[in-house]
Amino acid sequence: MSSPVVTRFAPSPTGYLHIGGGRTALFNWAYARKTGGKMLLRIEDTDRERSTAAAIDAIIEGLTWLGLDWAGEPVSQYGRAVRHREVAELLLAQGKAYRCYCSPQDLEEMRARAEAEKRPIRYDGTWRDRDPSEAPAGVKPAIRFKAPQVGETVIDDAVQGRVVIPNKDLDDLIILRSDGNPTYNLSVVVDDHDMGVTHIIRGVDHLTNAARQTQIYMAMGWRVPHMSHIPLIHGPDGAKLSKRHGALGVEAYRAMGYLPEAMRNYLARLGWSHGDDEIFSTDQMVEWFNLESIGKSAARFDFAKLENLNGHYIRHTPDDMLLTQFIDFLPHAEGGKALLAHIDEAMMAKLMRAMPGLKERAKTLVELMKSTAYLFAQRPLAMDEKAQQIIKDGGAEALKGVLPVLTQVENWIAHDLETAVKSHAEAQGLKLGKLAQPLRAALTGTSTSPGIFDVLEVLGREESLARLGDQAA
RNA sequence: GCGCCCUUCGUCUAUCGGUUAGGACGACAGCCUUUCACGUUGUAAAGACGGGUUCGAUUCCCGUAGGGCGCGCCA
Numbered sequence: 001m002s003s004p005v006v007t008r009f010a011p012s013p014t015g016y017l018h019i020g021g022g023r024t025a026l027f028n029w030a031y032a033r034k035t036g037g038k039m040l041l042r043i044e045d046t047d048r049e050r051s052t053a054a055a056i057d058a059i060i061e062g063l064t065w066l067g068l069d070w071a072g073e074p075v076s077q078y079g080r081a082v083r084h085r086e087v088a089e090l091l092l093a094q095g096k097a098y099r100c101y102c103s104p105q106d107l108e109e110m111r112a113r114a115e116a117e118k119r120p121i122r123y124d125g126t127w128r129d130r131d132p133s134e135a136p137a138g139v140k141p142a143i144r145f146k147a148p149q150v151g152e153t154v155i156d157d158a159v160q161g162r163v164v165i166p167n168k169d170l171d172d173l174i175i176l177r178s179d180g181n182p183t184y185n186l187s188v189v190v191d192d193h194d195m196g197v198t199h200i201i202r203g204v205d206h207l208t209n210a211a212r213q214t215q216i217y218m219a220m221g222w223r224v225p226h227m228s229h230i231p232l233i234h235g236p237d238g239a240k241l242s243k244r245h246g247a248l249g250v251e252a253y254r255a256m257g258y259l260p261e262a263m264r265n266y267l268a269r270l271g272w273s274h275g276d277d278e279i280f281s282t283d284q285m286v287e288w289f290n291l292e293s294i295g296k297s298a299a300r301f302d303f304a305k306l307e308n309l310n311g312h313y314i315r316h317t318p319d320d321m322l323l324t325q326f327i328d329f330l331p332h333a334e335g336g337k338a339l340l341a342h343i344d345e346a347m348m349a350k351l352m353r354a355m356p357g358l359k360e361r362a363k364t365l366v367e368l369m370k371s372t373a374y375l376f377a378q379r380p381l382a383m384d385e386k387a388q389q390i391i392k393d394g395g396a397e398a399l400k401g402v403l404p405v406l407t408q409v410e411n412w413i414a415h416d417l418e419t420a421v422k423s424h425a426e427a428q429g430l431k432l433g434k435l436a437q438p439l440r441a442a443l444t445g446t447s448t449s450p451g452i453f454d455v456l457e458v459l460g461r462e463e464s465l466a467r468l469g470d471q472a473a
Numbered sequence: 474g475c476g477c478c479c480u481u482c483g484u485c486u487a488u489c490g491g492u493u494a495g496g497a498c499g500a501c502a503g504c505c506u507u508u509c510a511c512g513u514u515g516u517a518a519a520g521a522c523g524g525g526u527u528c529g530a531u532u533c534c535c536g537u538a539g540g541g542c543g544c545g546c547c548a
Contacts, residue, residue: 012548047547077548104546111545120475121544142546160478169476169544177546184548207477208543231479231541238540266485269497273486276496295486297479298541305485305498315511361510 005037006198009063009070010077010188012044013055016249017062019301020203020233020241023267027230028201029068030268030289038071040195045078046187062250067260067282075195077187084182087190087220088143088175096219097175099141100127122171143176145186145216153211158228158291160204165211173212185209189216197225201291204229228291231271231298238300255332257364259317259325262310270299279312311363319355323348329365336369342376350375 007028011021025039032039043059045051060074091097100123102110107123114121128146135141148167155163175186182190188209192200200210207229217224235241253263264282272295274280274288314322327343330336343351351358354375362368 010548014548044548050547100546102546107546115474118474122475144546155477163477165477171544174546179546181546183546188548203542204478205542206548209548211477229478234541236484240541269485271485276487278485278497295479299486300484302484302498308498311511357510363510 003198005032005035006040006196007032007037007201008040008042008192008195008197010042010044011059012047013052013059014047014050015055016251017059018249019253022062022066022250022263023233023270024202024230025063025068026066026264026267027272030286031199031201031291033286034289037198040072040075040197041070042075042077042191042195044184044187045076046081046182046184048078051078058249058251065254065260066250066263075191077191080187080191081182083194084187084190085176085180088182088186091145091175091219092143095146097143097145098128099132099135100144100174101135101139101141102126103139120169125172128172140178142174142178144172145175145219147172147212147215153214155207155210155214155227158226159294160207160229160296163207165208170212170215185212186216189213189220192225193217193220193222199226199228201228201230203232205232228294230294231296233270234298234300236300236302241301251332254329255334257329257333257366257368258306258310259313259365262306262313266306266309270301271295279309307363314359314362314365314368317359319352319359322359323352323355326351326365326368330369333366333369339369339372339376347375
């Protein structure tokens with residue numbers, strides 16, 4: 001029996017929770033659930049300049065919206081700085097780290113020179129073996145990790161396989177800044193160790209860090225956690241995800257009207273697969289999830305597929321649940337708050353009745369919201385010229401013209417009309433061309449199909465219908 | 474420049490040496506429908522290139538090309 005799995009999601013609060021981070025969190029969460037372990041949340045806020053409380057809120061809200069939860073309170077990495085410093089000092093005392101008196105300018109020059117001479121950009125080890133007595137006065141040193149210079153560091157990665165990195169390509173990284181604050185690579189190792197993390201699942205952009213961190217683990221004599229470096233998500237053009245593409249915060253996806261379950265399903269399929277299965281519940285995903293089935297190559301974000309999936313989830317969500325989700329969505333939607341103000345019991349009832357027609361053709365909640373515009377509109381509705389002309393012309397032709405016009409105004413009504421007409425026609429043995437009967441029935445209240453009265457209200461001209469009826473009959 | 478990783482239809486992917494290379498999204502066409510959508514049927518669409526290994530390679534190895542990531546007193 002091995003120890004229970006502990007995963008962690010460790011974002012830095014320097015901005016919104018982007019979609020790649022959301023997927024990383026999903027994988028960590030899914031793996032923890034699958035194995036009966038737990039996922040921890042750690043906020044990597046050691047960069048005091050860029051970390052913000054707003055970003056922390058955004059991350060937590062984003063995860064919550066995605067339906068991902070974690071064990072215990074979020075851990076602030078910055079709050080553990082004392083311990084990180086302690087480890088840095090320990091490394092220093094053991095001769096596994098040393099003080100470096102190079103100034104940032106020195107280092108910049110070093111880099112510039114290396115670049116100019118087309119040499120690898122690395123710290124040259126100036127202070128690695130220099131006698132501390134040579135230290136310039138008044139300069140606060142940074143502490144560098146004394147990384148092995150020969151041999152190689154191996155990362156046994158569940159996704160990437162066995163990755164071997166020559167130690168000569170890894171330089172002595174700073175673990176403690178000259179101002180006494182720890183840096184990322186040190187903090188991560190100390191925290192993951194102290195927090196009992198058994199499995200690290202993160203983006204491949206951390207692969208090189210994994211090597212450096214492995215060296216620190218070894219220097220401390222700590223056990224190296226299982227690693228899984230998952231491929232990154234690219235934009236539609238194959239390049240890095242930019243804001244133009246999908247590098248938006250997860251809250252942007254919420255505002256675009258995507259359902260959390262659709263997002264989970266889509267994100268899971270991006271890089272991970274279970275045979276030919278495309279649409280699966282989150283429970284199903286958890287049951288199937290495994291690290292081995294995660295691919296190694298980067299995947300492009302495809303909004304068309306997300307939309308399709310989202311449409312599927314919208315259609316398959318029970319009306320009442322969808323209505324709840326819709327209401328919850330409104331505050332986050334552009335123009336949604338204005339609608340929210342008009343929602344009372346009567347409106348809820350209307351929305352509920354309209355939902356079957358509404359959800360049939362909405363791929364996102366935004367589309368669904370747009371389709372409800374009719375319900376919120378002032379009566380009587382203004383008709384465009386085309387509609388007016390059609391009415392003016394009257395006659396049997398009018399009916400043909402009316403439907404498309406209605407479509408423009410409000411698809412779902414047309415849907416109701418169509419359904420009502422069809423059923424009436426069938427019930428009364430009428431040919432579909434003869435619509436007068438069912439329409440009259442609707443007008444007199446014989447039909448209970450919601451939307452019919454609204455339709456007539458839109459038309460606003462019972463005479464036209466009557467005329468149509470005469471001709472059609 | 475150096476290191477690491479990747480490469481199957483336009484996109485996401487299946488395939489664990491032998492398949493007519495499968496599915497999904499998208500596209501196109503038909504059906505359903507007096508709108509749109511849903512649904513449904515079908516079509517087109519892929520192993521980057523070059524060498525090996527093997528009776529046999531998409532699958533294993535090497536090289537080339539292309540792409541990605543990393544190389545901060547950022548995380």
